[in-house]
Amino acid sequence: xxKKVRYPFILFIISLLSIVGLAGCSDxxxxxxxxxxxxxxxxxxxxxxxxxxxxxSDPDTIDxxxxxxxxxxxxxxxxxxxxxxxxxxxxxxxxxxxxxxTNDEGTVYTIKLRDDVKFHNGSVVTADDVVASLERWRKVSxxxxxxxxxxxxxxxxxxxxxxxxxxxxxxxxxxxxSAPKQALMIIPAEIAEEAGEQPLVPEQLIGTxxxxxxxxxxxxxxxxxxxxxxxxxxxxxxGGLTGEKIAYYEELKFLIVKDPQxxxxxxxxxxxxxxxxxxxxxxxxxESTPNIDLVTYMNGYSTVIxxxxxxxxxxxxxRQALNHALDxxxxxxxxxxxxxxxxxxxxxxxxxxxxxxxxxxxxQYLAFxxxxxxxxxEASNYNGEPITIMxxxxxxxxxxxxxxxxxxxxxxxxxxxxDPYEWATYLERWQDPANWDLVVVGWSTRFSPNELGMLGLGxxxxxxxxxxxxxxxxARWGVVxxxxxxxxxxxxxNQIVNDExxxxxxxxxxxxxxxxxxxxxxxWLGQRHWNTWKNE
Amino acid sequence: xxxxxxxxxxSLVPVMLIVSIIVFMIVHLTPGNxxxxxxxxxxxxxxxxxxxxxxxxxxxxxVQFFDWLKNxxxxxxxxxxxxxxxxxxxxxxxxxxxxxxxxxxIFIILLIAIPVALFxxxxxxxxxxxxxxSVSLLGVSIPEFWxxxxxxxxxxxxxxxxxxxxxxxxxxxxxxxxxHLILPAFVLAAVEIGLVARMLRxxxxxxxxxxxxxxxxxxxxxxxxxxxxxxxxxxxxPTATVIGVMIAGLLGGAIIIETMFTIPGMxxxxxxxxxxxxxxxxxxVILFIAAIYVxxxxxxxxxxxxxxxxxRYD
Numbered sequence: 001x002x003k004k005v006r007y008p009f010i011l012f013i014i015s016l017l018s019i020v021g022l023a024g025c026s027d028x029x030x031x032x033x034x035x036x037x038x039x040x041x042x043x044x045x046x047x048x049x050x051x052x053x054x055x056x057s058d059p060d061t062i063d064x065x066x067x068x069x070x071x072x073x074x075x076x077x078x079x080x081x082x083x084x085x086x087x088x089x090x091x092x093x094x095x096x097x098x099x100x101x102t103n104d105e106g107t108v109y110t111i112k113l114r115d116d117v118k119f120h121n122g123s124v125v126t127a128d129d130v131v132a133s134l135e136r137w138r139k140v141s142x143x144x145x146x147x148x149x150x151x152x153x154x155x156x157x158x159x160x161x162x163x164x165x166x167x168x169x170x171x172x173x174x175x176x177x178s179a180p181k182q183a184l185m186i187i188p189a190e191i192a193e194e195a196g197e198q199p200l201v202p203e204q205l206i207g208t209x210x211x212x213x214x215x216x217x218x219x220x221x222x223x224x225x226x227x228x229x230x231x232x233x234x235x236x237x238x239g240g241l242t243g244e245k246i247a248y249y250e251e252l253k254f255l256i257v258k259d260p261q262x263x264x265x266x267x268x269x270x271x272x273x274x275x276x277x278x279x280x281x282x283x284x285x286x287e288s289t290p291n292i293d294l295v296t297y298m299n300g301y302s303t304v305i306x307x308x309x310x311x312x313x314x315x316x317x318x319r320q321a322l323n324h325a326l327d328x329x330x331x332x333x334x335x336x337x338x339x340x341x342x343x344x345x346x347x348x349x350x351x352x353x354x355x356x357x358x359x360x361x362x363x364q365y366l367a368f369x370x371x372x373x374x375x376x377x378e379a380s381n382y383n384g385e386p387i388t389i390m391x392x393x394x395x396x397x398x399x400x401x402x403x404x405x406x407x408x409x410x411x412x413x414x415x416x417x418x419d420p421y422e423w424a425t426y427l428e429r430w431q432d433p434a435n436w437d438l439v440v441v442g443w444s445t446r447f448s449p450n451e452l453g454m455l456g457l458g459x460x461x462x463x464x465x466x467x468x469x470x471x472x473x474x475a476r477w478g479v480v481x482x483x484x485x486x487x488x489x490x491x492x493x494n495q496i497v498n499d500e501x502x503x504x505x506x507x508x509x510x511x512x513x514x515x516x517x518x519x520x521x522x523x524w525l526g527q528r529h530w531n532t533w534k535n536e
Numbered sequence: 537x538x539x540x541x542x543x544x545x546x547s548l549v550p551v552m553l554i555v556s557i558i559v560f561m562i563v564h565l566t567p568g569n570x571x572x573x574x575x576x577x578x579x580x581x582x583x584x585x586x587x588x589x590x591x592x593x594x595x596x597x598x599v600q601f602f603d604w605l606k607n608x609x610x611x612x613x614x615x616x617x618x619x620x621x622x623x624x625x626x627x628x629x630x631x632x633x634x635x636x637x638x639x640x641x642i643f644i645i646l647l648i649a650i651p652v653a654l655f656x657x658x659x660x661x662x663x664x665x666x667x668x669x670s671v672s673l674l675g676v677s678i679p680e681f682w683x684x685x686x687x688x689x690x691x692x693x694x695x696x697x698x699x700x701x702x703x704x705x706x707x708x709x710x711x712x713x714x715x716h717l718i719l720p721a722f723v724l725a726a727v728e729i730g731l732v733a734r735m736l737r738x739x740x741x742x743x744x745x746x747x748x749x750x751x752x753x754x755x756x757x758x759x760x761x762x763x764x765x766x767x768x769x770x771x772x773x774p775t776a777t778v779i780g781v782m783i784a785g786l787l788g789g790a791i792i793i794e795t796m797f798t799i800p801g802m803x804x805x806x807x808x809x810x811x812x813x814x815x816x817x818x819x820x821v822i823l824f825i826a827a828i829y830v831x832x833x834x835x836x837x838x839x840x841x842x843x844x845x846x847x848r849y850d
Binding site: 058060061067068069142197198201217218219220255256257258259261262265266268269271421422423424425427428429430431441453454456459460461 | 566567568569570572573574575576577578579580581583586590618619620621626629630685688689692693696699700701702703795796797798800804805808811812813
C-alpha cells in the first residue's frame with residue numbers, strides 16, 4: 001500500500017545526490033555572494049582582532065637561534081629581535097642596538113644598546129643579556145660558529161654598552177649578527193645560560209618582539225599576543241626586520257594546516273586570513289578569486305649537487321658535460337609552470353639582495369649544448385656506469401626536475417637511475433657518498449657566503465666539496481672593507497662556482513602565499529605580521 | 537564472568553609485549569634520524585653527533601630497547617624527541633578530538649543504519665531490497681578522501697554551511713564542537729553505515745523465517761513487533777562484533793580524515809611522529825592503539841552475554 005509514494009521518493013533522493021555532486025564539481029570561484037573589490041584601499045589602520053594564519057607545518061622548535069628552518073623563522077621573528085637586522089633592501093641596520101663604533105683596524109666593535117627595550121617578562125635589555133645571547137649563538141648557530149671563530153673576547157662596558165674584540169679584522173661580523181637564519185636573537189641572560197645548547201622550551205620563549213608567546217598546542221596552533229610594552233623604533237621607512245614595528249592585532253594565531261587544499265578552501269571561506277605555501281599551479285585560479293590576494297616573495301633556488309668525493313663526478317669534465325646537457329629553461333618551465341615563479345640568474349645570491357649580489361661571473365650558467373656535452377663526456381673518465389639521482393618525493397618540484405634531468409642526461413649518453421625517498425630517509429642517505437651521485441634539492445634564501453650550505457667545505461650537504469680557491473675567497477670576504485671590494489669578492493665567488501662546478505644552479509624560486517583582501521600587507525620575505533591590519 | 541574478565545585482562549600482557557617488540561624493531565629499522573631532521577640539511581657532523589648523544593640515539597639498539605621496556609613496565613612511556621613533553625601527556629591531549637569524532641560517527645551510523653536495515657527487511661519482497669543492497673555497497677566502496685573532498689566542496693566552499701576544517705574542544709562550547717565535527721564524522725560514518733546496515737539486514741533475514749518467528753506471527757503478533765522483538769535482537773550479535781572492531785579502529789585515529797579536516801587527534805599525531813621519527817611517541821601511540829583493540833574486543837565479548845543470555849563465560 002506504500003507503493004505509490006515510493007518511486008517519487010527514490011527519484012527525489014537520487015536528484016538530491018546529483019545536485020550535491022554537481023555542486024561539488026562546479027567552479028567554486030563563481031560564487032557571487034562574496035564578491036568584494038580586489039586590492040581594497042588600505043584605509044585607516046585597525047588596532048584589534050585576531051589574525052588567523054594557516055601554516056603548512058608544525059615547527060620542531062620556535063627557537064630561532066637553534067634551527068635554520070623557515071617555519072621556525074617565520075614564527076620566531078614575531079617574538080624575538082636581533083641587535084642588528086636587515087631592512088627592506090637587505091642592508092644591515094640597528095634594531096636593539098642604538099649604533100656601533102669600530103677602531104681603525106676593525107678589530108674592536110663597541111656596540112651601544114637602546115636603553116628602553118623590554119623583554120616580555122618585564123625586565124630591560126642590558127649588555128649582560130646580549131653577552132649571554134652571543135655566547136649561546138656561538139655554540140648553537142652555524143652562522144654564530146663561523147663569526148665566533150673571529151671573536152676573541154666580549155666585554156660589558158656598562159648596562160647599555162659592550163665591546164667585542166676580534167682576533168683579526170672580520171668585516172662580515174655585523175652581517176652575520178643580522179642574518180635572519182639561526183639568528184642572534186637577544187634573550188634574557190638567565191634563559192640563555194639555562195638553555196645552553198638545548199633548544200628553548202616554550203616557557204623560555206621570551207624575547208623583545210612586538211608579539212609575545214602565549215601558548216603552543218603541538219600539531220594544532222601557536223598563539224602569540226600583542227606585547228603592550230613593546231619599545232618600537234621610530235624609522236618608518238626601513239622595513240624588513242627593523243624600523244618601526246606596530247602590532248595591530250591583539251592576537252596572532254598560527255594554525256597548523258598540512259593539507260594545501262584545506263589552506264586554500266579555508267581562506268576562501270574566511271576561516272583563515274593568511275595561508276602560506278600555495279602551489280603556483282593554482283596561480284591563475286586564485287588570481288581571479290574575488291576575496292583572495294596573492295603574496296609572492298623570493299625563496300632561494302633549486303640546485304643539482306654533485307658527489308665530488310668519488311667517480312664519476314670527481315672529474316670536472318663529467319660535471320661540465322652535465323652542465324651542457326641540461327636545458328634549464330625547459331626544466332624550469334615544466335617544473336614551475338607560471339613564469340612568475342622562476343627566473344634565471346647564475347649568481348650565488350638573488351638580485352633583490354643588493355648588498356650580496358654580483359651580476360658577473362656566471363657565463364656557463366645557461367650553457368645548454370648537447371653536442372658539446374657529448375664531446376666533453378667522450379673526453380672524460382665516465383665509462384657508462386649508471387649514475388644515481390637522489391631526491392625527496394615530499395617535494396613535487398624536485399621530483400619533476402629529477403625526472404626531466406634524467407631524460408636530458410640520457411640523450412647525451414649518461415646512464416641514469418632515479419632514487420626517490422621520503423624526506424627523513426633522504427636526509428640520512430645524503431650523509432653517505434655511496435648512496436648517491438647527484439642530489440636535487442632547493443636552498444632557502446641565504447644572507448652571507450658563510451651560510452651557503454651547498455658550498456660548505458668537506459660536508460655531505462656540499463657533496464664533499466674541496467677547494468682552496470673557495471676557502472681563500474671566503475677568508476677574503478671576512479676582511480673586505482669597501483663596497484667595491486665586496487663586489488669583487490662576490491664576483492670571484494660566482495666565478496669559482498662557475499669554473500669548478502661544485503653544484504649546478506637550476507633557477508631562482510618565488511614562493512606563493514595567499515591572504516584575504518581585507519588584510520593590508522606589505523610583502524618582503526617570509527611572512528611578517530606587524531605593520532599590517534585587517535580592514536573591517 | 538569476573539574470572540573470565542581477569543583472565544582476558546591478563547592476556548593483555550603478552551600481547552602488549554609482542555606488540556612493543558615488533559613496534560620497536562620496525563620503528564628503529566626504518567631509515568631516517570631525528571637529529572638530521574631537527575638540525576636541517578646543512579647541519580655539521582659534530583652537531584648531529586652531539587644531538588644524537590643528547591637524545592640517547594647513539595647507544596646500541598638493544599640497550600635502547602631495554603631502557604625503554606624498563607620504563608614502560610613502570611608506566612613511563614618516555615619523552616618526545618622534539619618537545620621533551622611526556623608521551624603520556626601528548627597522547628592524552630590528542631585523545632579528545634579522536635574520541636569526539638568517533639562518538640559522533642558511531643551515533644550517526646546507528647541512527648541511520650538501524651532504521652534503514654529494519655525498513656529493508658520489512659520491505660524485503662519489494663524492489664527496495666536490491667536498491668538497498670546497491671546503495672549500501674556504494675557506501676562501503678566510496679573512498680573516504682574523495683567523499684570528504686566532495687562534501688567540503690559542496691557544503692563548506694560552494695554552499696558555506698559548515699567550516700572547511702578545524703576542531704574546537706567540547707569545553708569551549710558544545711555547539712562549536714558539534715558544528716566542526718559534523719562533516720568529518722559524517723564522512724567516517726558514510727563508509728561504515730553500509731557495512732553495519734548490511735550486517736543487520738543479513739542477520740535479520742536469517743531470523744525472519746525461523747520457527748520461533750513463525751510461531752510469533754501465528755500467535756497474531758503484529759509484524760512490526762515481530763521484527764523488533766524477535767528478529768532484530770537476534771541479529772545484534774554479529775553486528776556488535778562489526779561495531780566493536782569499528783570503534784577500535786576509529787579510536788586508533790582516522791589518519792586521512794584527521795589530516796583533511798585538521799583535527800589534532802591520534803591519527804594525525806601518529807603520522808606526524810612517523811615523519812619526524814619521533815620514536816618514543818610512535819611507540820607509545822601504537823601501544824595505546826593495541827591496548828584499545830584488546831579492551832574493546834573484551835567489551836564486545838562481555839556484551840555478547842548481555843545480548844544473548846544463552847552465552848555464559850563460566
